[in-house]
Amino acid sequence: MKRTRLQIGAPPKGRVEVLVYSILRVDATPRDLLGTLGVDTSPTLVHCEGFRSFVWTGRKSGNADLLLSVVCGNGQNWIESFSVSAAGSAGSWFRVEVKPPKIYPAYRFIVVSGGAQEVRSKLIGYKQEVF
Amino acid sequence: MKLPFENRGISRRELLKGMGAAAVGMMGWLIARPAEAMTAESEAELLQIGSPGAETLLTSMLTVNNQERDLLNSTNSQSPTLDRCLPYGRVIWSGRKAGSADIQYRVLARSTDPSGNPLGDGWYLVMQGTISGPAQSWFRVEFAQGNWDQYRVEVASAVSQTVFNRIVGVR
Numbered sequence: 001m002k003r004t005r006l007q008i009g010a011p012p013k014g015r016v017e018v019l020v021y022s023i024l025r026v027d028a029t030p031r032d033l034l035g036t037l038g039v040d041t042s043p044t045l046v047h048c049e050g051f052r053s054f055v056w057t058g059r060k061s062g063n064a065d066l067l068l069s070v071v072c073g074n075g076q077n078w079i080e081s082f083s084v085s086a087a088g089s090a091g092s093w094f095r096v097e098v099k100p101p102k103i104y105p106a107y108r109f110i111v112v113s114g115g116a117q118e119v120r121s122k123l124i125g126y127k128q129e130v131f
Numbered sequence: 132m133k134l135p136f137e138n139r140g141i142s143r144r145e146l147l148k149g150m151g152a153a154a155v156g157m158m159g160w161l162i163a164r165p166a167e168a169m170t171a172e173s174e175a176e177l178l179q180i181g182s183p184g185a186e187t188l189l190t191s192m193l194t195v196n197n198q199e200r201d202l203l204n205s206t207n208s209q210s211p212t213l214d215r216c217l218p219y220g221r222v223i224w225s226g227r228k229a230g231s232a233d234i235q236y237r238v239l240a241r242s243t244d245p246s247g248n249p250l251g252d253g254w255y256l257v258m259q260g261t262i263s264g265p266a267q268s269w270f271r272v273e274f275a276q277g278n279w280d281q282y283r284v285e286v287a288s289a290v291s292q293t294v295f296n297r298i299v300g301v302r
Contacts (some may be wrong), residue, residue: 015302016217016278021244055278057242059251093241093255095276120250122242124278130220 019045019054020109020123026066027116033109033123043075043106051125054098056086056109058121063090064114070098075106090117097131185299188213188222195234196291202284202298209252211241211281219300220277224284227269230292234262236272240279247280254283266292277301 022033031037032044060066066086073079080101086094100107109123189212191202201212202224216222228234239254258275274282277300286294 015220018217018245057255057279059241059253091251091253093251093253095255120244122244122250124217 015127017125019125023120026111026113026119028112030110030112044109045107046075048107049103049105050127052129053126054123056096056098056121056123058119059093060117060119061090062115062117067112069110071108072100072104073106185301188300189298191296193294195286195288195294197287197289199285199287202296212284213282216282217278217280218302221301222274222277224298225271226294226296228292228294230290231266232288232290232292234286234288236260237285238274239283241281243280
């Protein structure tokens with residue numbers, strides 16, 4: 001699995017920043033965008049106080065829907081979570097808007113899919129209200 | 132003691148601000164408004180000269196017919212019309228159509244990896260529609276979504292006509 005966390009070492013500069021780029025094999029086992037397994041483990045993103053919302057875009061290789069669960073907290077304790085889904089046929093592109101109820105320092109982005117498939121995706125963060 | 136420009140209602144602070152914005156713009160302002168006090172409106176004009184809010188991403192003149200092609204005249208469906216557009220939250224396409232026939236369009240988009248290569252083949256459909264209007268009329272289309280890396284803008288017309296295009300991106 002190829003994944004790159006661009007956030008580390010590259011502090012946000014503009015209105016929108018690329019935070020994660022990943023090529024991930026997903027299935028019914030929860031794993032985050034960086035490929036780590038489990039639900040309540042290490043955050044996918046930290047130092048996110050400057051971001052108000054996120055957009056997850058990418059391309060899915062299978063027909064099964066993708067479920068993205070976003071767990072929010074401070075990196076030590078997870079406080080709340082919500083889910084969004086991405087549907088589409090094999091080889092289709094998706095775009096999912098992620099707006100946390102409030103701003104948190106850390107997030108864990110967990111992906112599951114009813115059928116195994118490869119997902120190439122990108123997560124960007126917005127420093128202003130955009131949707 | 133007042134300096135000469137202060138007799139025109141311009142403070143030193145305002146003059147320095149104007150010089151910083153754009154020397155050329157300042158000259159134009161002095162010529163256009165020799166005896167007026169600087170107002171909020173005129174200050175806004177000066178700031179615009181120094182820091183335009185939109186950047187031109189594409190200009191093209193295209194003959195559109197019933198074969199789908201993008202605004203760069205490419206019929207290769209994998210070829211992007213615009214690249215490196217992530218910073219632009221708004222993308223606005225405006226232009227002028229020479230004929231009276233409708234123009235069908237599709238705005239497609241996709242993301243790229245850190246090297247600038249698409250994450251995969253194909254496109255996400257951002258929007259599609261029809262541009263109607265008499266010959267020599269103007270049109271304006273704002274993309275429904277911004278901040279994609281690449282866009283492909285495809286057009287077709289049942290009757291061949293020339294279309295002049297300009298796309299600007301707003302950060």
